[in-house]
Amino acid sequence: MRVLLTGVGTRGDVQPVVALAVEMRRRGHDVRLCVPPNFIAWVGGLGFTATPIGIAMRQPSGAAPAVPPTPEQIRALVEHLARDQFDATASAAEGCDMIVAGGAHQYAARSIAERLGILSVVAVYAPVALPSPDHAPGGEPGGDPESNLRRWQDESRSWNERLLERLNANRERLGLGPLSDVFSHVLGKAPWLATDSVLGPLPSTPGLQVTQTGAWLLPDQAPLVPELEAFLAAGEPPVYIGFGSMPVDPQTGRVVIEAVRAAGRRVVLSQGWAELGLVDDAPDGIAIGDVNQQALFPRVAAVVHHGGAGTTTTAARAGVPQVIVPMFADQPYWASRVRALGLGTSVARGALSAESLLAALEGALDHGVAARAAASAGAVAVDGTTVAADLIERASA
Incomplete structure (x- = not known):
């Protein structure tokens, strides 16, 4: 089969996807990758050809400290990232049987899969990326369950404010209908949790059918200098x-x-x-x-x-x-x-x-x-x- 694996963000977001790519290639499958531009050379050294997606999050050595962006710059960046993800994913996914997207900030993967009529799944790397009464968004376990769920509702509204209009504009380009909620669309009904069950156990996730796979670890045989x-x-x-x-x-x-x-x-x-x-x-x-x-x-x-x-x-x-x-x-x-x-x-x-x-x-x-x-x-x-x-x-x- 031919599978597209896509990861956006820093190395911690991308390396698990590359680890899965190595395992899929070992089994004889045709693997395609989408990774940020600063990881293209790295995955090339592992024998993969990749499509760049998103932005390089690392500043060049010696660069001036980053200045906090203005609200207008943030809106422009989000719009760029959304369109870039749609374009890069659509290009790389042609001829694929499935898309596996690593991380919660995968705005385009499920829409592109819908357009192509292929399978897709989003995998997250921490239990706190999943809506649950057991924790607030990104927070430590515990707290009042009702309060946690209200904070997840606030989180969903925040995603809609930032992304709903932009994602729907990109879906319209593909001939797809509009979304009403970004976060639930990005995760889907059956996301994967790529964490170890001892270190990061599966929380309660009402309305979701989550499969915990274990952490995706890239074997490393490199000697120490x-x-x-x-x-x-x-x-x-x-x-x-x-x-x-x-x-x-x-x-x-x-x-x-x-x-x-x-x-x-x-x-x-x-x-x-x-x-x-x-x-x-x-x-x-x-x-x-x-x-x-x-x-x-x-x-x-x-x-x-x-x-x-x-x-x-x-x-x-x-x-x-x-x-x-x-x-x-x-x-x-x-x-x-x-x-x-x-x-x-x-x-x-x-x-x-x-x-x-x-x-x-x-x-x-x-x-x-x-x-x-x-x-x-x-x-x-x-x-x-x-x-x-x-x-x-x-x-x-």
């Missing part, structure tokens, strides 16, 4: 710190290094999109670029990160305690799950300091927490892409 290997071999396991694609303040590097040193640990600092750097040339620290987390995490004492779904799952699989500094979207949810499972601690972004991070790090390095993280590693499923690929094959049979 010799400099990192030498650093790891030169002493006790260090603390890894990385915030991925998050726009953290450059001074964050100084704060986190101070905390790790106060805990008596060495540090592996991932530069990330913020291009964090070491504060001096002391031998207790090393700065790295992109790295195979699957190879590195089992060799560190703790992982300090932003709480992305992929990093949280990879750290849990490695059996290493975590300290999460959540910033937005689903990250507070993952921080709450790590705390609830006793796999680590968290620090609110607004409260981040050397002192607060030191306290959180000492809590995560506690023998009981570390032992619990190690013992729980085997409970994290590794077959999410296998389950999803099985579902795709059954749907098209």
Whole structure:
């Protein structure tokens, strides 16, 4: 079969789709990809040809700090993104049997599938992306169920205000009828939840038939660079710190290094999109670029990160305690799950300091927490892409 897999956003949004693409290709299927322009070269290195979709969310190195857009600029950007998704998806989906769209901000996938008369499904990467009385939109689990549902209604109205007119204009171009509610259309009646059932269990979802596949993890066989290997071999396991694609303040590097040193640990600092750097040339620290987390995490004492779904799952699989500094979207949810499972601690972004991070790090390095993280590693499923690929094959049979 021929399947189109589409992902928009940062690497955390795109990599799960690529992981599923690898599994589908392994089974002999014809795979097409839509990914943002800054990931075209990366997926090309994995042997895929991709259609660019959306915008590159990473600023070029050395670029001036972003200025908050005006309301007019936001409206223009949303209009551009909606039309771009429709055009890119329509072009890539010609001749396909199914579209699988990763992430909730997939404005066009189901409309294009409707126009072509093919199957489609949207997969989300966190339970809090699904309307539920168990949580507010993007929030931590819990709270009053009625209040949560009212907030989901507000969320739906917000989506309609931003997107309904624009999506209907694009549907009209395709000869399709108008929508009345954007969010329910984007998700459909039977979305997939691509999370591990232990880390991110399925909430109650009235009106939806959700299938939980497990997390979509891209196997990584890349070796660690010799400099990192030498650093790891030169002493006790260090603390890894990385915030991925998050726009953290450059001074964050100084704060986190101070905390790790106060805990008596060495540090592996991932530069990330913020291009964090070491504060001096002391031998207790090393700065790295992109790295195979699957190879590195089992060799560190703790992982300090932003709480992305992929990093949280990879750290849990490695059996290493975590300290999460959540910033937005689903990250507070993952921080709450790590705390609830006793796999680590968290620090609110607004409260981040050397002192607060030191306290959180000492809590995560506690023998009981570390032992619990190690013992729980085997409970994290590794077959999410296998389950999803099985579902795709059954749907098209």
